[in-house]
Structure formats: C-alpha cells, structure tokens
Amino acid sequence: MSRLKAVLGEGGWSQDRDVIAPKLVEWRGRWQGETPLLVTPRSTAEVAAVVGICAAEGVAITPQGGNTGLVAGQIPRGEILLSTQKLTAIRDVDPIDDAMVLEAGVTLYEAHQQAAKVGRRFTVGVASEGSCTIGGLISTNAGGTAVLRYGMMREQVLGIEAVLPNGEIWNGLKRLRKDNTGYDLKQLLIGAEGTLGIVTAASLKLQALLASRAVAIVGLASPANAIQLLARAKDETGGAVEAFELMGRLGFELTVRNVPGLRDPLPEAHPWYVLIEIASGEPGAAEAALERLLAGALERGLIADAAVAQTETQMKAFWHIREGHSAGQKPEGAVWKHDVSVPVSKIPDFIGQANAAIEKSFPGTRIVAFGHVGDGNVHYDVLQPVGGDGDAHGAQREAGAKIVHDITAGFGGSISAEHGLGAMKTAEALTYKDPIEVAALRAIRGALDPQRIMNPRVLF
Ligand SMILES: Cc1cc2nc3c(=O)[nH]c(=O)nc-3n(C[C@H](O)[C@H](O)[C@H](O)COP(=O)(O)OP(=O)(O)OC[C@H]3O[C@@H](n4cnc5c(N)ncnc54)[C@H](O)[C@@H]3O)c2cc1C
Incomplete structure (x- = not known):
C-alpha cells in the first residue's frame, strides 16, 4: 500500500470510507464490496505504475469505470479498486479518419457530444450513458439499442491503449479499418471485463449524421408477428432499421403506470408492442419508409395499430417507455x-x-x-x-x-447476450461453455496474467 500511495501522491488514492462507499455498491444495491484502497490514477503512466507495483507484490486489482455494470464485475471483494474517473482526456476527434481517441473514463454521453461537435455520430446507445465509460463499454463489449445496424462495442473499436497485467503499456491506438497482421490483441481486451489489463484509451469509429429519423410504437398480437415485421422492415427499407425493440404487455403497462410522465400512445391495449426506428441519410426518407411499412403491415393484419411520433419530444417519450422498463418494474x-x-x-x-x-x-x-x-x-x-x-x-x-x-x-x-459474466454469472457459464474453449481461454489468461491479479473473481 505504501508504495502505491507514494507513486500516486496526494489526491491519487483514498481510504476515506465516505469517498469509497458509493463505489462499493452496485446501483441496484444488490452487491456490497470491500477494498483496502481506492486508487485514482491521472494518466496512463500512473496506471502502469500502479499495475507494476501490484504485479511485483502479487496484489489483486478490480478496475472500475462508471459502476453501471449489471453482473458485479466492477465491485471489489478485497482487491485494490482502480477507478478510471480521472482518465477523461479527449485526445483527438477527427472527421477525416472518422475516428475519435478518448481516454477510458470519458462517459458515453460525452463521447456522443464530442462526435456531434464534428458533425458525426458515435452509435453505441445504452440507458446508462450519463455514467458508463468508454473503458467499461469496451471491457463489457456493451450492446444497447443500435446493435442491429452497427454492431456491438467490439465493432466500434479501431484501437486500444492498455496497461497489461505486468504493468507494461501497450499502445495499440491505431485508427485503421484494415490491419491484417495476425492475432488481434485489442479484440481479446474487448469483453475481457478487466481480466487482461486496464484499458486506458481507445480509438473509436465515427459514423455520418442521419438526415431523417422516424419512430413508431406498434401494437401486435405475438412475437411471431414482430419477427415477421422485422423481416419486412429490413427488406423494405434497404437496411435502414436503426432499432427494433419488443415489449410484452405487462412490462409496457408497468412502465407507463410507474414511471412519471409517461402515457400509452395507443388507444387500446395489445399483447405485444414493438418500438421501431428507421433512419436515413436522405431528408424525409425515414418518415416515408416507416409510413409505407406500417400501412402494408396493417393491411396484411401483421400489426393491430401504430402511433408514429410527430415531434422530437414524442420520439423521446416513445423511447422512454422502452428504456423505462427496469424502472417500471422496481415498485413491483x-x-x-x-x-x-x-x-x-x-x-x-x-x-x-x-x-x-x-x-x-x-x-x-x-x-x-x-x-x-x-x-x-x-x-x-x-x-x-x-x-x-x-x-x-x-x-x-x-x-x-x-x-x-x-x-x-x-x-x-x-446466457449473457450483452451484460457480461462478471462475478455473478461466471460459475454458471462454465456449465454451458465448451470445455475446450474454456481451456484455451484459461491458457491465454495464464500467459498474460500468471498471478491472476486482474479481476481474479471474474471469468475463467
Ligand atoms: C440503466 C442501465 C441500462 C443499461 N443498458 C445496457 C444496455 O442496453 N446494453 C448493455 O450492454 N449494457 C447495459 N447496461 C450495463 C452497463 O451500463 C454496461 O455494462 C457498461 O458497459 C458498463 O460501463 P461502466 O463504465 O459503468 O463499467 P463498470 O460497471 O465500472 O465496469 C464493468 C466491467 O468492466 C471492467 N472495467 C471498467 N473499466 C475498465 C477499464 N478501463 N479497463 C478494464 N476493465 C474495465 C470492470 O472491472 C467490470 O468488470 C445498463 C446499465 C444500466 C444501469
């Protein structure tokens, strides 16, 4: 501990219970952790110094970004807690390379703002955007609402800078679309949940802005109808389906009832609902495509009713129903x-x-x-x-x-589509994973982190 305190100096560590407490509990209060020391390095060099000392002394580390993870991977159980909260530099935002280089502690909300400043978009969208960080999104390979069109976090990462478990800094901050030079180390770090090193910065893909967006909430009879609607939507819009979210009646009803400010946009109740968003680079095209799709689906009896958002405020309200599903269940x-x-x-x-x-x-x-x-x-x-x-x-x-x-x-x-395994699901995942795959993954981890100091309770 004393070496860590010395290398970080005043303000770079804390043992104050009041400072540490919010980082030891997960947002729903489901897991309570403990740590002897919180470290808050201010630079990649300081992260490397911390990890180097921990490697030399065999001390385990749990990395933490925004503490919004849903599987307890970020909550220490006696390990040192390394927070990326001070790694917040915007290193570059470049609309020619269509890439931005952000440090690990930058929030997703800030990433969206930075992309917008140069007339671009960063397409990952999750409801925790105000708190979750680039490092956390990479380490959990987060999904969210735009995976259908753009893929998961894994597909948005062009390069990574990371401190490996031996304390060495790997500068892999490339911004290439093509780089076929053997094994891809950054892909191993993506989704590693902090077990193969600490991500300190990343180079991320930017996308063009869209000129038109249209959002509807559709009432329908069954998930089978929803799947048919999805297939038609993909065919008819030439791949312009930005999001397609299914909601059963109960969740829809609880959300509208329990989340303040929401109301059901359809006059009658339906067994199932879909929120569909179409987006296009052409002005007016998304609205026209959505109207056409819904008219055809109504005529064929595939859907029972639909409400198309008429304003930006209505679009937000429709999305709020989908994103409010967890909050809607809370009082139940x-x-x-x-x-x-x-x-x-x-x-x-x-x-x-x-x-x-x-x-x-x-x-x-x-x-x-x-x-x-x-x-x-x-x-x-x-x-x-x-x-x-x-x-x-x-x-x-x-x-x-x-x-x-x-x-x-x-x-x-x-058994884990997008939240990862963390400390919560690792043991259970072993009963479903192929043992040959698990043995290969353990060999990789053992080679990079022979002492298993990086998030030791997480993954295989
Ligand atoms: C309301 C709400 C909605 C959500 N919606 C979605 C959703 O739609 N899709 C989805 O995929 N997830 C969703 N999540 C889960 C969560 O937001 C994501 O898992 C997010 O990626 C976690 O980011 P974080 O910065 O909070 O990471 P943390 O929770 O702090 O950490 C998550 C994991 O990453 C590791 N880690 C964090 N930073 C680093 C780093 N720099 N280097 C190495 N390891 C690191 C931690 O050790 C831990 O294992 C949601 C969460 C909430 C609360």
Whole structure:
C-alpha cells in the first residue's frame, strides 16, 4: 500500500470510507464490496505504475469505470479498486479518419457530444450513458439499442491503449479499418471485463449524421408477428432499421403506470408492442419508409395499430417507455433478470417455452419479456407474485435461472447476450461453455496474467 500511495501522491488514492462507499455498491444495491484502497490514477503512466507495483507484490486489482455494470464485475471483494474517473482526456476527434481517441473514463454521453461537435455520430446507445465509460463499454463489449445496424462495442473499436497485467503499456491506438497482421490483441481486451489489463484509451469509429429519423410504437398480437415485421422492415427499407425493440404487455403497462410522465400512445391495449426506428441519410426518407411499412403491415393484419411520433419530444417519450422498463418494474418487488440471446427466428419459440416452464414451476410469478429483439436479445425478467414475499422470490432465483438458461442453451443461445459474466454469472457459464474453449481461454489468461491479479473473481 505504501508504495502505491507514494507513486500516486496526494489526491491519487483514498481510504476515506465516505469517498469509497458509493463505489462499493452496485446501483441496484444488490452487491456490497470491500477494498483496502481506492486508487485514482491521472494518466496512463500512473496506471502502469500502479499495475507494476501490484504485479511485483502479487496484489489483486478490480478496475472500475462508471459502476453501471449489471453482473458485479466492477465491485471489489478485497482487491485494490482502480477507478478510471480521472482518465477523461479527449485526445483527438477527427472527421477525416472518422475516428475519435478518448481516454477510458470519458462517459458515453460525452463521447456522443464530442462526435456531434464534428458533425458525426458515435452509435453505441445504452440507458446508462450519463455514467458508463468508454473503458467499461469496451471491457463489457456493451450492446444497447443500435446493435442491429452497427454492431456491438467490439465493432466500434479501431484501437486500444492498455496497461497489461505486468504493468507494461501497450499502445495499440491505431485508427485503421484494415490491419491484417495476425492475432488481434485489442479484440481479446474487448469483453475481457478487466481480466487482461486496464484499458486506458481507445480509438473509436465515427459514423455520418442521419438526415431523417422516424419512430413508431406498434401494437401486435405475438412475437411471431414482430419477427415477421422485422423481416419486412429490413427488406423494405434497404437496411435502414436503426432499432427494433419488443415489449410484452405487462412490462409496457408497468412502465407507463410507474414511471412519471409517461402515457400509452395507443388507444387500446395489445399483447405485444414493438418500438421501431428507421433512419436515413436522405431528408424525409425515414418518415416515408416507416409510413409505407406500417400501412402494408396493417393491411396484411401483421400489426393491430401504430402511433408514429410527430415531434422530437414524442420520439423521446416513445423511447422512454422502452428504456423505462427496469424502472417500471422496481415498485413491483423482487425480480429475477435474465439477459439471453437466441437466433432471431427462435425468439417466439423461446418466449413460448420459457413462459410455459416458468408458469408451471413458479405459479403466480409475472413475466416481463422485452429487449433488443432485432439482435435476438431478450431481457427475460420474472417478477414476484402480486403481494408475494420478495425474499422468498429472491431465494428461488437460481432455480428460475436454470430453467430459463437451459431453454436458451437448447436453442443454441447465450446466457449473457450483452451484460457480461462478471462475478455473478461466471460459475454458471462454465456449465454451458465448451470445455475446450474454456481451456484455451484459461491458457491465454495464464500467459498474460500468471498471478491472476486482474479481476481474479471474474471469468475463467
Ligand atoms: C440503466 C442501465 C441500462 C443499461 N443498458 C445496457 C444496455 O442496453 N446494453 C448493455 O450492454 N449494457 C447495459 N447496461 C450495463 C452497463 O451500463 C454496461 O455494462 C457498461 O458497459 C458498463 O460501463 P461502466 O463504465 O459503468 O463499467 P463498470 O460497471 O465500472 O465496469 C464493468 C466491467 O468492466 C471492467 N472495467 C471498467 N473499466 C475498465 C477499464 N478501463 N479497463 C478494464 N476493465 C474495465 C470492470 O472491472 C467490470 O468488470 C445498463 C446499465 C444500466 C444501469
């Protein structure tokens, strides 16, 4: 500890309980951590100094960005806590290379602002944008609402600067679209959840601004209809579907009821809803494409009703319904959350089988299925029965997860579509991963971090 304090100097570390406390608890209050020391390095060189000392002394480190992770990977359990909160420099934003180089502690909101300043967009969008950081988004390979068109965080990263577990600085801040020179180290660091080093900066792709956007909320009968609508939307708009989010009635109703300022845009209730966004580089094209798509779908009986946002404020309100789904469930008590993915074509069968199995094993529980269904990603939440005992529901979480995850695996799916494994799901993931793959991944980790000092409780 004394070497770390000395190398960082005044203001670079803290053992003050009041300063550390908010970083030891996850935003929903589900995990409480502990740490002997918080370090807040101000530069890549200081990160390297910290990691070098920890490597020499065999001291474990948990990296933390915005502390918005959903699987407890950022909460230390006795390790040193390394926060990237002071790594906030904007190193470059270049509309010719269509790239920006940001330090790891820059928030996603700030990344969007920086891109906009040069007439570009950074396309990753998650509801935690005000707090989550570039380093966290890279380390969890975050998804969000625009994956359908642009891909996950992995596809937005052109280069990375990182401090490896031995304390060496790797400067991989390239901004090339083409670089076929063997293994790609940055891709290993993306999604590594802090286990292969500390990301200190990244070079990220920028996209052109769009001239027109149109958003609708559609009421329909079933997930099968939603999948058909998605296929038509992709065909008819020439790939201009920016987002396609499915919401079941219960989640929709709870959100509209429990989140202040929201209202149902459709006059009647529907079993399922889709939020669809079309975006185009051509002025007026998105609105026209959406109107055409919805008129055709209504005529064929694929959808029952639709409301198209007429103003920017309405677009935001429609998105707020989708993004308010977690907040909408909060007053309803305990909830088991599952973040699964299956092939898009299997979503209706997955939801049907999972609903039947959960209803049979846990009668009275309430299912809220929603998510980035254009990517095959379903957030499958199971709420406690109305007036039930939250603790008793919480105690059955593992049994419920086994049912949902077994069905997911049966469809060739993933038990963590976009949130990572963290400390929460690592053990469970081992029961679904191919042992040959796990052995290869362990060999890579062992080679880079033989002492396992980087986020030791996370991943394999
Ligand atoms: C309201 C809400 C909505 C969300 N929506 C989505 C969504 O739609 N899609 C989605 O994918 N996620 C979503 N998330 C989850 C979360 O925002 C993402 O996982 C995000 O990428 C985490 O960023 P962070 O900076 O908060 O990282 P943290 O939570 O601090 O850390 C996450 C992991 O990354 C590691 N880490 C952090 N920074 C670094 C670094 N610089 N170097 C190495 N390792 C590091 C940590 O050790 C930890 O394992 C949501 C969360 C909330 C609260």
